[in-house]
Amino acid sequence: MRSVTRGRDYHALFDEFFDIYKRRPIVSNDGGMLIPHMFATWVLIREAKPEVVLESGIWRGQSTWLIEQATDADIISVDLELGNRVYFSKRARYVDYDFAHLDLSALPKSKTVLFFDDHVNAFDRLMQGRAWGFTNFIFEDNYPPGLGDTPSLKQMQAGSYDAHGPDRKGDAPNWRQKALRNLRPMLAKWVYRAERYDAAQLQGALAALNYEYEEFPPLKVFPDTRWQTDWRKTYGDIPACLDPAKMSAEAAALIEREGRGYTSICSVRAPEV
Ligand SMILES: C[S@@+](CC[C@H](N)C(=O)[O-])C[C@H]1O[C@@H](n2cnc3c(N)ncnc32)[C@H](O)[C@@H]1O
Structure with missing residues (x-):
């Protein structure tokens, strides 16, 4: 995979997103996505203009609601435990079997976004999705080396055993x-x-793939992370996508509260097969 950055008018996008985010059904989404990853997911799904979004990992349903805000696409929402839902979507088709065991043959391969927030090994999910020929992936938990609770593409590309x-x-x-x-x-x-796994093998396998890999930038760079590690040492020198001087006080306050929820989130785009 090769790392790419994409130019965007982040401030214009954020202004539009923030009005939507204020209407979120779950105000304190403990255990789920907060503002930095919600913004990233909203932007990435909108850009993809999908016909279908399949999410794996629903929790209380905030991400399902977000997908509805980002697109008119059909939604398939997968979680092994559907009993935690607080927000119920009329548009989503709920499924409680693992993604790896679904018949996805009828989905439009290059018009479907696969959104993973299920804490399953990201390499496995990437390969399972590619087996069907899907081209557009979002991995919500792109944890840095040594941190988090699930093996991520960021860790694997760094050659770290995680x-x-x-x-x-x-x-x-x-x-x-x-x-x-x-x-x-x-x-x-x-x-x-x-x-x-053998970290060097996975690192080599990912390097050999002809895919684009984008780490979505944080909204704000803090001195330390949610794990109390040094922010820059943990995530590298990825600058924040927003300038605090151009933000409303309300947005700045919410980013101050939720911005450390950033743990890196990435999109992967693969060629059609
Ligand atoms: C971090 S939560 C998802 C948060 C949600 N996307 C949000 O933003 O509010 C992780 C979810 O993954 C679910 N999960 C665990 N293993 C799974 C699997 N194999 N397939 C789908 N979901 C799974 C858990 O039940 C949990 O609801």
């Missing part, structure tokens, strides 16, 4: 979970179900 990263600093609620997390790379050698 199936269960040994130095992960996420919010393990107690010492028992912390210890378990650190034991996982060792246990992975014996535990059949553990996700394990």
Whole structure:
């Protein structure tokens, strides 16, 4: 994959988005997307002009609502646990089987956006989508090396072993979970179900793919991340897409509150097959 950046009038887009975001059905979307990834997803889906959006990972339904705001496309919403929904879409077709086990043969391959927020290994999802010939992917949890709870394309391209990263600093609620997390790379050698891989192989595999990879920029660069690590060391020098001087006080305050929810989000575009 090759990294690309796309020129956009972020301020104009954000002004339009912010009026929509103020009407979100779930005001505090704990455990789900906050303003930086909501904005990114809204922009990326709008640009794709899809006929279908398939999301995997619904949680309480905020992302389903967002997709409705971004497009008139048909929506397929997948989650193994549908019981957490608070927002119910009239337009979405709800499915509670894993994405890997769905018959997707009838979907328009280059007019469908696959949006993954299901905390499943991103390489697996990319390959599963490509097997059907899909061209447009969004990975919501594009975690940086050593952080987060699911293997991401960002980690894999950095050659970092993050199936269960040994130095992960996420919010393990107690010492028992912390210890378990650190034991996982060792246990992975014996535990059949553990996700394990050779980091160099995955790095090579991704480098060999003729796909475009875009990391959507944050709304604001903070001194530290949600994991209390240094922002620039964690994400690299990706500048914020908005200038605080050009923002309303209301938008600035909300970005101040939710902006650390950024964990990197990316889109992948692959050629038609
Ligand atoms: C982070 S939440 C999704 C947040 C949601 N997109 C939002 O923005 O509010 C992750 C969701 O993935 C779901 N999930 C876990 N494994 C899954 C799988 N294999 N397929 C689909 N969804 C899955 C969980 O049940 C949970 O609802």
